[in-house]
Amino acid sequence: MMRFVDLRGQRLSKAGYTNALPRATLDVAKAMKLIEPILVRVKNGNESDLIALSQEFDGVAPQSIKVPRAELTKALKELDPEIRTALEVSAQRIRKVHNDQSRGETTTRVVDGGTVTEKWVPVDRVGLYVPGGRAVYPSSVMMNVIPAQIAKVQSIAVASPPQSEFGGLPHPTILATCELLGVTEVYAIGGAQAIALFAYGMKDLCEKCDLVTGPGNIYVAAAKRALRGIIGIDSEAGPTEIAIVADESAIAADVAADLISQAEHDVIAAAILITNSSQLIEDVENELAIRVARTKHSQRITEALSGIQSACVLVDSVEQALDVANAYAAEHLEIQTRNSAKDSEKIRNAGAVFIGRYSPVSLGDYSAGSNHVLPTGGCACHSSGLSVQTFLRGLHFIEYNESAFTDILPTVITLANSEDLPAHGEAMSVRLENKSQS
Numbered sequence: 001m002m003r004f005v006d007l008r009g010q011r012l013s014k015a016g017y018t019n020a021l022p023r024a025t026l027d028v029a030k031a032m033k034l035i036e037p038i039l040v041r042v043k044n045g046n047e048s049d050l051i052a053l054s055q056e057f058d059g060v061a062p063q064s065i066k067v068p069r070a071e072l073t074k075a076l077k078e079l080d081p082e083i084r085t086a087l088e089v090s091a092q093r094i095r096k097v098h099n100d101q102s103r104g105e106t107t108t109r110v111v112d113g114g115t116v117t118e119k120w121v122p123v124d125r126v127g128l129y130v131p132g133g134r135a136v137y138p139s140s141v142m143m144n145v146i147p148a149q150i151a152k153v154q155s156i157a158v159a160s161p162p163q164s165e166f167g168g169l170p171h172p173t174i175l176a177t178c179e180l181l182g183v184t185e186v187y188a189i190g191g192a193q194a195i196a197l198f199a200y201g202m203k204d205l206c207e208k209c210d211l212v213t214g215p216g217n218i219y220v221a222a223a224k225r226a227l228r229g230i231i232g233i234d235s236e237a238g239p240t241e242i243a244i245v246a247d248e249s250a251i252a253a254d255v256a257a258d259l260i261s262q263a264e265h266d267v268i269a270a271a272i273l274i275t276n277s278s279q280l281i282e283d284v285e286n287e288l289a290i291r292v293a294r295t296k297h298s299q300r301i302t303e304a305l306s307g308i309q310s311a312c313v314l315v316d317s318v319e320q321a322l323d324v325a326n327a328y329a330a331e332h333l334e335i336q337t338r339n340s341a342k343d344s345e346k347i348r349n350a351g352a353v354f355i356g357r358y359s360p361v362s363l364g365d366y367s368a369g370s371n372h373v374l375p376t377g378g379c380a381c382h383s384s385g386l387s388v389q390t391f392l393r394g395l396h397f398i399e400y401n402e403s404a405f406t407d408i409l410p411t412v413i414t415l416a417n418s419e420d421l422p423a424h425g426e427a428m429s430v431r432l433e434n435k436s437q438s
Contacts, residue, residue: 062168127198129214161190252283
């Protein structure tokens with residue numbers, strides 16, 4: 001079912017390993033051209049244009065783009081009690097982990113009379129995108145909203161695609177989760193048009209946002225890229241990925257189930273097994289043949305597992321497997337080895353690392369307390385997952401007294417002149433010329 005890549009006897013560079021494990025083709029640049037007219041329609045349009053776009057792309061025309069508060073209250077009231085309890089338990093754990101990400105104020109005394117204070121200030125307003133389509137993602141509501149709340153963002157809006165099944169409203173579980181978390185500004189809009197609405201704002205409907213976060217399809221990613229600069233973004237999230245580093249101690253059924261769990265998301269989802277055990281590969285393939293056939297989304301999973309983006313990779317050792325994993329920089333990385341905790345210490349590049357048999361990716365998707373909005377497409381080698389920090393900006397507050405200023409003045413003037421920027425130096429020296437006026 002999965003293609004086989006034999007890296008035994010090879011010690012490749014980071015680029016070499018990356019080339020051996022290609023991702024699915026995702027032409028964001030092409031998608032950017034396709035969404036250009038949508039962005040223009042939103043920028044120059046009104047709510048009627050948004051409703052028309054929803055009819056065109058989602059097959060339903062919402063009565064209003066902004067979801068009435070009564071619908072949020074109703075959705076929570078009608079939510080299955082078991083689901084509500086699961087959401088509350090998960091939210092509590094997410095909040096506990098993310099509370100520890102809060103940043104304090106730091107004052108550095110550079111010299112006597114000269115200080116620099118760093119304060120972490122939240123953005124004023126954020127737009128949080130929650131995808132729809134093949135699945136319902138109340139978990140993504142929690143992963144976006146809770147860090148923003150802990151960062152003390154004052155204005156939070158959520159957008160999620162309208163559903164024809166629910167009369168043009170987002171899925172009721174999405175609405176219920178928003179209500180549960182205290183978010184009352186929710187919009188029934190999806191895709192590139194949702195990102196554009198947050199980026200440009202719309203008179204009498206939605207205030208412009210400073211930052212937009214949350215995963216989505218290729219058109220959401222394209223809109224984020226196109227509008228970056230008008231808004232801040234977290235990342236251009238691509239299709240989900242799982243890589244599993246395993247040795248002969250791993251249980252084939254566990255590995256197969258975990259590969260399937262992420263392949264369930266999308267036909268271009270990536271599932272990679274990296275192991276030094278040819279027997280494990282054989283056993284996992286046997287498990288996949290059994291498990292894929294009996295799972296609900298077998299066709300989608302089969303396509304994902306048999307795609308170019310998925311593979312069973314045979315290596316000489318666990319050490320080489322870890323090198324391959326660091327080169328690949330997976331969104332989700334599981335370590336299922338005999339010494340999983342020790343081996344995990346060698347990981348530098350991953351969105352999140354799941355250690356040992358009882359820490360599957362599914363745990364992180366919902367209830368581990370970690371965030372599941374993570375870098376994809378190899379971006380984990382330079383970017384982090386969503387966190388409280390995403391919604392904060394570090395501001396420096398500089399305060400020097402006269403003595404500290406006078407002491408450093410010659411240094412600043414020398415550097416300004418060395419850069420042929422004499423006015424910079426004059427902005428320093430003028431303060432001595434006009435000292436009597438202070």
